[in-house]
Amino acid sequence: MASRDGAPDDFGSAYRLLSTAVTPRPIGWISSRSKAGVDNLAPYSFFNVVAVDPPVVMFAPVGSTDLKDTPRNVRETGEFVVNTVSRDLGDQMHATSATLGEGESEFDHVGIERAESVVVDSPRVAAAKAAFECELYDWIEVGGSVLILGEVVHAHVDEDVLTDGQIDIESLDTVGRLSGSQYASTAERFGIDRPS
Numbered sequence: 001m002a003s004r005d006g007a008p009d010d011f012g013s014a015y016r017l018l019s020t021a022v023t024p025r026p027i028g029w030i031s032s033r034s035k036a037g038v039d040n041l042a043p044y045s046f047f048n049v050v051a052v053d054p055p056v057v058m059f060a061p062v063g064s065t066d067l068k069d070t071p072r073n074v075r076e077t078g079e080f081v082v083n084t085v086s087r088d089l090g091d092q093m094h095a096t097s098a099t100l101g102e103g104e105s106e107f108d109h110v111g112i113e114r115a116e117s118v119v120v121d122s123p124r125v126a127a128a129k130a131a132f133e134c135e136l137y138d139w140i141e142v143g144g145s146v147l148i149l150g151e152v153v154h155a156h157v158d159e160d161v162l163t164d165g166q167i168d169i170e171s172l173d174t175v176g177r178l179s180g181s182q183y184a185s186t187a188e189r190f191g192i193d194r195p196s
C-alpha cells in the first residue's frame with residue numbers, strides 16, 4: 001500500500017490533519033459562570049477522561065493569551081461543569097459554539113434551560129442526561145492552547161439512562177465530533193470479544 005508521510009503541515013494544517021484523523025471525538029459541553037455572573041455554555045471536542053483516582057477530565061481551548069470565555073471563566077472561578085451531549089441535544093450544542101458579545105449567555109441565546117449545580121456555582125444543562133461538576137485541578141499551557149484539567153466533585157445522571165445503577169450507552173445516546181460540522185451518532189454499536 002502506498003503511503004505519504006511528512007510533517008503535519010505537509011497535509012494542510014496540523015489542525016485539519018489531526019482533527020479529521022482523531023475521530024470521532026467525545027464532546028464536553030462546558031458550562032461555566034463568569035465572575036460578573038454571566039452563564040456560559042460551549043462545546044469542546046478536545047475533551048476526554050484523564051484519570052479515575054482522582055476522577056479527572058480535560059478539555060483544551062485554543063488560545064493561551066487571547067482566552068475564549070470558557071477558559072477565562074475557569075481561570076477566574078476555578079470551576080465548570082461538563083454536560084454530555086445526546087443526539088436530541090446536537091443542534092442546541094452546535095448552536096452554542098457561536099461567538100456572542102460580552103455579557104450575553106448562550107443559555108439565553110439558544111434557549112437552553114439551566115439546572116443548579118450542587119457543589120459548584122456554574123449552572124448545568126437541565127436536559128443533559130449526565131453532567132459532571134468539576135473543580136480546576138491543573139492548567140497547563142501547551143503552545144497556543146491550554147489544557148484544562150478538572151476534578152469531578154459531583155455527578156448527575158438522569159434515572160432514565162440507568163439500568164441496574166449503571167449508565168446504559170444506548171439511552172445516553174451521545175454524539176461525537178468528526179470534522180467541521182460533521183458528527184457521528186453512537187447508535188450503531190458492535191462488540192469485540194476480549195483477547196484470551
Ligand SMILES: Cc1cc2nc3c(=O)[nH]c(=O)nc-3n(C[C@H](O)[C@H](O)[C@H](O)COP(=O)(O)O)c2cc1C
Pocket residue numbers: 027040041042043044045046047060061062063068069070071093094096097098099177
Ligand atoms: C463540536 C464542537 C467542538 C469544539 N471543540 C473545540 C475545542 O476542543 N477547542 C476549542 O478551542 N474550540 C472548540 N470549538 C469551538 C468553540 O466551541 C467556540 O470557539 C466557542 O465560541 C467557544 O465559546 P466560549 O468563548 O464561550 O468558550 C468547538 C466547536 C464545536 C461546534
